[in-house]
Amino acid sequence: MSSTRGASTPLHSTLLRARRRVEAVIASGGPNVVFQPIVRACDGSVEGYEALSRFPAGGGDTAAWFADAAHCGLGPALDRSAAVRALDESARLPCDSFVAVNLSAATLLVDTPLIELLLDAARRRPLVVEITEHAALADEDAVVAVLGDLRRGGVAVAVDDVGSAYAGMRHLVLLEPEIVKLDAFVVHEMRANRAKLALAELVLEFARKTDARCVFEGVETDDDLEAAMSVGADLLQGYRIGRPAAVDLLV
Numbered sequence: 487m488s489s490t491r492g493a494s495t496p497l498h499s500t501l502l503r504a505r506r507r508v509e510a511v512i513a514s515g516g517p518n519v520v521f522q523p524i525v526r527a528c529d530g531s532v533e534g535y536e537a538l539s540r541f542p543a544g545g546g547d548t549a550a551w552f553a554d555a556a557h558c559g560l561g562p563a564l565d566r567s568a569a570v571r572a573l574d575e576s577a578r579l580p581c582d583s584f585v586a587v588n589l590s591a592a593t594l595l596v597d598t599p600l601i602e603l604l605l606d607a608a609r610r611r612p613l614v615v616e617i618t619e620h621a622a623l624a625d626e627d628a629v630v631a632v633l634g635d636l637r638r639g640g641v642a643v644a645v646d647d648v649g650s651a652y653a654g655m656r657h658l659v660l661l662e663p664e665i666v667k668l669d670a671f672v673v674h675e676m677r678a679n680r681a682k683l684a685l686a687e688l689v690l691e692f693a694r695k696t697d698a699r700c701v702f703e704g705v706e707t708d709d710d711l712e713a714a715m716s717v718g719a720d721l722l723q724g725y726r727i728g729r730p731a732a733v734d735l736l737v
Contacts (some may be wrong), residue, residue: 487723497576502556508564516567517541517551519575520730524586524701524723527715534584534612536723538730541620541624552590552618565593566600573607575733584612586644586665591619591629593696594636601632605639616644619657626660633661658692666693668723670704677713686717693720 511517517539523532541551555564569587569689576585604618607613615636623629633643649672668689676682693700704713705724714722
């Protein structure tokens with residue numbers, strides 16, 4: 487009988503390398519953070535910034551780093567390090583602008599001290615937590631309870647990637663976000679695609695009827711901007727609006 491030991495070695499080695507990369511980033515104080523402006527569609531003024539993680543070359547894109555961390559059992563630790571660094575650096579941004587940090591609901595369930603850090607940050611500036619789950623929530627009741635605690639402390643909740651294959655209607659109904667973020671896939675080249683336009687209008691209608699605000703992500707061109715304005719977007723984000731930048735370049 488042939489052994490399966492050799493077959494498992496490449497996977498084990500890959501996970502070990504990924505774990506070491508993630509541990510090194512966490513030990514260094516977390517990933518680098520840049521901030522992308524989110525502006526009001528009505529007048530173009532900056533309403534807030536999304537904190538985005540940036541990682542060393544060689545480990546894939548940002549999503550790959552967080553996926554590797556999850557596979558290695560370091561998902562919450564990497565989430566925490568990114569959020570803490572974002573909160574620290576955002577202290578230099580205008581205090582009347584909101585800052586949005588991306589967090590997994592799974593992390594919020596296991597990291598009570600992080601909840602306290604978020605609540606403390608919300609006492610000093612408007613704060614938004616963007617829920618990044620791309621799959622079913624493991625414990626829906628517990629997630630809703632944690633988000634309720636955050637809301638009572640002044641933290642707003644956003645659901646990211648709405649309109650992609652990941653952020654389904656169930657998340658919108660369960661989490662009742664204050665901010666709905668329409669995925670860049672829907673927004674980009676929306677003007678020439680009636681299905682995208684129809685979906686954008688539906689999401690906007692949902693947001694209005696639930697007292698939420700809708701961010702159109704992925705606004706990259708003049709056409710994207712004009713289409714978003716034509717359907718009544720509340721907030722805009724994308725390269726046409728402003729590229730992610732280190733906090734030094736924004737203050």
